[in-house]
Amino acid sequence: AQTVTQSQPEMSVQEAETVTLSCTYDTSESNYYLFWYKQPPSRQMILVIRQEAYKQQNATENRFSVNFQKAAKSFSLKISDSQLGDTAMYFCAFSYGGSQGNLIFGKGTKLSVKP
Amino acid sequence: DAGITQSPRYKITETGRQVTLMCHQTWSHSYMFWYRQDLGHGLRLIYYSAAADITDKGEVPDGYVVSRSKTENFPLTLESATRSQTSVYFCASLDHSTDTQYFGPGTRLTVL
Numbered sequence: 001a002q003t004v005t006q007s008q009p010e011m012s013v014q015e016a017e018t019v020t021l022s023c024t025y026d027t028s029e030s031n032y033y034l035f036w037y038k039q040p041p042s043r044q045m046i047l048v049i050r051q052e053a054y055k056q057q058n059a060t061e062n063r064f065s066v067n068f069q070k071a072a073k074s075f076s077l078k079i080s081d082s083q084l085g086d087t088a089m090y091f092c093a094f095s096y097g098g099s100q101g102n103l104i105f106g107k108g109t110k111l112s113v114k115p
Numbered sequence: 116d117a118g119i120t121q122s123p124r125y126k127i128t129e130t131g132r133q134v135t136l137m138c139h140q141t142w143s144h145s146y147m148f149w150y151r152q153d154l155g156h157g158l159r160l161i162y163y164s165a166a167a168d169i170t171d172k173g174e175v176p177d178g179y180v181v182s183r184s185k186t187e188n189f190p191l192t193l194e195s196a197t198r199s200q201t202s203v204y205f206c207a208s209l210d211h212s213t214d215t216q217y218f219g220p221g222t223r224l225t226v227l
Contacts, residue, residue: 033214043223044218044220044221045205045207045218045221047215047217050215097214101146102160103160103207103216104160105157105158105159106157107156108157
């Protein structure tokens with residue numbers, strides 16, 4: 001069965017600094033999708049970034065970027081120039097897409113950005 | 116409003132009562148999903164639907180029933196609520212062009 005592991009239950013970072021959140025996953029397939037979702041105190045699940053496994057280039061979205069290491073089955077999220085609004089739970093998730101589009105989530109990392 | 120909505124946002128009920136959580140999306144996405152979020156477990160899939168009148172079980176389906184008579188609606192029913200079903204429930208729909216799920220705002224359900 002596919003699993004997603006986030007080994008850091010909590011992290012903190014100073015405002016304006018950079019932080020990296022870790023995620024590893026397990027699958028025997030070669031085609032899949034990886035996602036990072038943010039859940040602020042409002043509880044809304046917000047897509048931060050997505051990566052398609054067949055693309056070697058790491059995805060970036062403004063201050064958010066990933067380090068996708070397919071062979072190592074690692075998918076870390078880097079947040080640059082951290083802002084107070086980045087304080088949230090961050091979930092790593094995995095999907096095969098298509099008819100198997102359901103997401104498998106890690107247990108989350110609680111990130112606190114300190115002023 | 117465009118997007119995906121859930122109602123109610125908060126619900127308190129008693130053990131043994133039937134409760135229905137509503138989910139509505141305006142994108143005409145074929146696939147829709149129900150997840151529950153509990154401390155220490157992240158989000159877990161309850162049921163999903165590939166299209167109207169097509170539904171299937173996820174990881175934790177026991178105690179839940181779903182239906183999908185229209186593409187835009189995907190209600191989740193707890194036929195006889197139990198305290199273990201106290202949770203936050205999220206509905207999501209899948210954008211097939213990007214294989215990305217988008218979530219509703221969630222419903223916090225408390226079963227006393």
